[in-house]
Amino acid sequence: MTVVHSIPCDGSEVSVRLTPDRTYQVNIQALVNPLGTGNVLETFAEAETAVQAAELFCxxxxxxxxxxxxxxEGFxxxxxxxxxxxxxxxxxxxKPDELVALMEH
Structure with a gap:
């Protein structure tokens, strides 16, 4: 898989990876375990949408x-x-403020 976008996020790396079937996975991986494969958070059809999702995740x-x-485990x-x-x-x-409102109910 090819990494098309990567950002640090609170001790982890969030990346967007192009898969062999031409989808884009938003993945999180702990920086303390760089040899691990990380965890897929979601898969998208478009690179731009996946990059926006990676940024939003942080x-x-x-x-x-x-x-x-x-x-x-994804929650x-x-x-x-x-x-x-x-x-x-x-x-x-x-959006973060929308999530906060949901969490406070």
């Missing part, structure tokens, strides 16, 4: 983390609270 992750959530989770599917948030273009 903003959403920061907002979630500030409210005590963490990323676990923002917090004990005794509703969890949020990251792929869905990215596909819907959920």
């Amino acid at each position: 903003e959403l992750h920061q907002s979630a983390k500030e409210r005590g959530y963490h990323l676990e 923002f989770v917090k004990a005794d609270r509703r969890s949020f599917h990251v792929g869905r948030l990215l596909r819907e273009g959920t």
